[in-house]
Amino acid sequence: MLNIVNKSPLDRGSLDACLQSAEPGAILLIEDGVYAATRGSAGEAKLKAAGGKFKLFALGPDMEARGIADRAMDGVTLVDYAGFVDLVAEYDTCQSWL
Amino acid sequence: MLNIVNKSPLDRGSLDACLQSAEPGAILLIEDGVYAATRGSAGEAKLKAAGGKFKLFALGPDMEARGIADRAMDGVTLVDYAGFVDLVAEYDTCQSWL
């Protein structure tokens, strides 16, 4: 499953919900969800606590827009919209944690 | 100050933000914010932890709509929309924690 998270990890519960429920797979952070992938943030701590359960991706254009592209944590792969499409195609199903 | 909180305490950070920042005064819970005032919930624990710093109110019609009017925690006063108006009038300013 490709889990898509579009909310900030400090304002909403959607990343927590995903990390606590989803089976091993991938997480793609988009929109305000990308803040979770910034070094030194509480969101990074949440992602690290999940260990290697999920492959981690974040949408580069959303990180650039927010001025945090150079703050990406270790272990997260930045993708563009084409990479977003590839991820959706690669996994059998996707779920948007709204 | 009358602090108005309209979000569930387990999905959003607005109640936490209010409890951590606001000066002593009153909190009125409306809309999905009323869930914080239910007995036995994690929201109740947050409100209790604030001690007596705030007078606590919750909008009765919103609790009834959600089937939780009979679950109101100790120390919270239920008001109707007329009571909401009175509270706004009573305090010099109000702030909606959106």
Next chain:
Amino acid sequence: MKFSILINEGPYTHQASDSAYQFAKSVLAKGHEIFRIFFYHDGVNNATRLTTPPQDDRNIVNRWSKLAEENKLDLVVCVAAAQRRGIVDEGEAKRNGKDATNLAPGFRISGLGQLIEAGIQSDRLVTFGD
């Protein structure tokens, strides 16, 4: 006492407009004055006369129009937010070359200055949003 109300969300999706309506009715019932109700962000979507909600549901737009008519309320829709979201009166339609209008009765389109003026002139300004 003089109240103003700010509404930041549209009809049906969030409860904001419902809460604001019940609050406004009670403000009037208590004998207070409503200086202005200002619609900002998605709140401008409360001002379209083209809605047809289910018959057994409340009609949010008509409710505002009726409350305004009965109590001579000033319902102001932010022009910049309305332009982004497609809320149009005759003047806006002419200015922007639109072939239709959708502003509901009792509403008027104006600038953000009307919100600041409401803050200055009113004893209380209450915000409803998401």
Next chain:
Amino acid sequence: MKFSILINEGPYTHQASDSAYQFAKSVLAKGHEIFRIFFYHDGVNNATRLTTPPQDDRNIVNRWSKLAEENKLDLVVCVAAAQRRGIVDEGEAKRNGKDATNLAPGFRISGLGQLIEAGIQSDRLVTFGD
């Protein structure tokens, strides 16, 4: 591969419609097919032709209309959600006694069955919302 997209939020307020647009463009650029784009909840507000965003900003509605025209996309607006929020075509205007329409080119109004059908017929259904 056959994709469908579900959009739950209106233009400008949430990024959902922007993200969905960039995603849809990339789906097409990759040579995939888009079976349908379905607009639900506040998402129906993407389908009004009455918007006039600032000149230096993107025009979200026109962008969808253009993408649909160039790629023969099926943009479907949920009828029940549209009625609640005032998105109207000729047929809806007649049925519900409305004096204007606002549906943008390239969109059509239909039932929720179109969403379920999209789920059945497509290899992937991706949701953008709040």
Next chain:
Amino acid sequence: MTIKKFMMVNRKAPYGTVYALESLEVVLIAAAFEQDVSLAFLDDGVYQLKKGHQTKGIEMKGFEKTYGALEDYDVTKLYVDQESLAARGLTADDLCVPVEIMSRAELGKRMEEQDVVLSF
């Protein structure tokens, strides 16, 4: 017709937003299309099932009865997260319909089995 496994994931409280109501409309249509439909309730979504909605005071249409009517449409797979109930001080007795209560991990397994997951 192709039958797919559709799951509606409900994580939001009722009435504060319209998603709970409009998600039910999707469920009913999916059932009419004879799909394999299940509903997951977690986080604030469990509040949708809290019995005793009295919406007169907020002048909104209550839709608690629709959950009870799902069985008539052969929609019987209602999964509820145990932890979400507990954090909210709720138990099975508080819910308006019979459901299957399970752990978050178990719920995650059900999600993984789906063809289409719709979240509201």
Next chain:
Amino acid sequence: MTIKKFMMVNRKAPYGTVYALESLEVVLIAAAFEQDVSLAFLDDGVYQLKKGHQTKGIEMKGFEKTYGALEDYDVTKLYVDQESLAARGLTADDLCVPVEIMSRAELGKRMEEQDVVLSF
């Protein structure tokens, strides 16, 4: 004209929603009305001030420069919560404009002094 103390409370990240942008429009108008305007940034609102917005990839209009222009409108009271910065791995050096960084409690005191508080 009456001069009141207006505070805009910003608790949401930029671009994911329009509130940050539309709140700036209110600030500029309040300044044009010569009101006593201050801006509070807390929780995800501190992200609005993170420097280096590059919005070309999402085709949205960037508005980082507007914060820098506030001084031209005599809007100089920008208050930022220290704890919100820390939880996000940010420091004063990361911000696009000079601000006054303070504790949540101090920020709460500034809120208490206002005549009108607008939240976006």
